[in-house]
Amino acid sequence: MSQKVVFLPGDGIGKEVAAGARQVLDECSGRHQLxxxxxxxxxxxxxxDKHGEPLPQFVLDACLESKIVxxxxxxxxxxDASPPHLRPEKALLGLRKALELFANLRxxxxxxxxxxxxxxKREVIEDVDILIVRELTGGIYFGEPRGLETRxxxxxxxxxxxxxxxxxxxxxxxxxxxxxxxxxxxxxxxxSNVLESSQLWRxxxxxxxxxxxxxxxxxxxxDNCAMxxxxxxxxxxxxxxxxxxxxxxxxxAAMLTGSIGMLPSASVGATxxxxxxxxxxxxxxxxxxxxxxxxxxxxxxxxxVALLFRYSLDRDDIACQxxxxxxxxxxxxxxxxxxxxxxxxxVGTCEMVDAVLERL
Ligand code: IPM
Ligand code: MG
Numbered sequence: 001m002s003q004k005v006v007f008l009p010g011d012g013i014g015k016e017v018a019a020g021a022r023q024v025l026d027e028c029s030g031r032h033q034l035x036x037x038x039x040x041x042x043x044x045x046x047x048x049d050k051h052g053e054p055l056p057q058f059v060l061d062a063c064l065e066s067k068i069v070x071x072x073x074x075x076x077x078x079x080d081a082s083p084p085h086l087r088p089e090k091a092l093l094g095l096r097k098a099l100e101l102f103a104n105l106r107x108x109x110x111x112x113x114x115x116x117x118x119x120x121k122r123e124v125i126e127d128v129d130i131l132i133v134r135e136l137t138g139g140i141y142f143g144e145p146r147g148l149e150t151r152x153x154x155x156x157x158x159x160x161x162x163x164x165x166x167x168x169x170x171x172x173x174x175x176x177x178x179x180x181x182x183x184x185x186x187x188x189x190x191x192s193n194v195l196e197s198s199q200l201w202r203x204x205x206x207x208x209x210x211x212x213x214x215x216x217x218x219x220x221x222x223d224n225c226a227m228x229x230x231x232x233x234x235x236x237x238x239x240x241x242x243x244x245x246x247x248x249x250x251x252x253a254a255m256l257t258g259s260i261g262m263l264p265s266a267s268v269g270a271t272x273x274x275x276x277x278x279x280x281x282x283x284x285x286x287x288x289x290x291x292x293x294x295x296x297x298x299x300x301x302x303x304x305v306a307l308l309f310r311y312s313l314d315r316d317d318i319a320c321q322x323x324x325x326x327x328x329x330x331x332x333x334x335x336x337x338x339x340x341x342x343x344x345x346x347v348g349t350c351e352m353v354d355a356v357l358e359r360l
Contacts, residue, residue, distance in 0.1 A: 012286030014072025134246025
């Protein structure tokens with residue numbers, strides 16, 4: 001029996017890191033006789049160029065059918081002035097919504113070898129191990145009404161931050177369940193001192209917490225959380241956030257690890273078992289400034305392949321092998337430019353991929 005995996009390289013460095021991730025996937029699949037069939041499709045700006053829209057229906061259908069999707073990155077400055085439905089980012093948002101990927105898991109772990117690549121002090125970031133559980137299909141990203149209008153002669157832009165109780169409940173459950181496999185602590189992030197949507201968020205999280213009396217729950221306001229995250233990052237276990245706060249905090253948390261080029265993420269949806277779709281994407285974007293120059297760090301994308309084996313194929317063993325190969329490469333001082341320090345052997349994207357493959 002063969003299992004399809006859809007690869008969506010997307011734009012910019014997405015193409016380069018996806019190629020590397022695919023090599024790692026193929027290697028593991030071959031070695032463990034898994035018979036994974038990779039199919040590649042255009043997405044984002046690349047799809048606008050070729051098919052006139054960022055997320056063509058046939059691409060979406062392929063994702064729905066395969067249930068396992070790898071995404072490189074989307075984003076291309078050529079479309080900066082385009083209307084929202086013709087921007088590359090729309091592909092990502094449309095995919096998350098259509099596949100009902102309401103939970104985005106972003107593990108933030110510092111590699112001891114990379115401590116010096118961070119701008120923060122060693123004693124602050126050593127042994128950081130956080131899981132950001134970000135709500136991904138609701139909130140201000142999708143809330144209606146939204147738009148650009150002229151009101152009384154003034155141009156206005158507006159969006160709606162809105163959450164229904166069931167949306168908060170299901171993402172909370174993911175966070176509580178995840179924390180049980182870790183150190184059993186959840187910090188829920190909100191802005192309940194100002195926003196009604198956050199007041200509901202906090203109430204529902206408290207209700208869900210009653211089913212998880214073994215998990216320790218606390219709440220932090222987003223502004224304070226942003227500060228605590230760099231002040232005492234080691235004290236966090238699972239960070240539960242809405243869509244917007246998770247977007248911001250995950251970029252901030254990336255600096256704890258030295259580079260956003262190191263962070264993989266997994267997005268999962270509603271139904272368990274058969275219906276469940278997993279989308280794996282690096283947290284970094286398409287980085288048009290370095291695209292096509294063999295400079296991108298492929299380790300986040302390769303880390304995504306590890307998550308893919310862990311969450312969609314139930315092969316924690318293979319996931320661990322990939323993660324160990326990454327650690328091995330780092331411990332030998334092999335680095336792409338973004339994580340290089342004095343004395344590193346600086347390599348390009350392809351060479352980094354080869355280095356990981358050799359150590360697998
Ligand atoms: C992310 C990205 C996306 C987001 C963009 C590209 C739409 O920043 O995945 O964090 O805001 O969700
Ligand atoms: Mg982001």
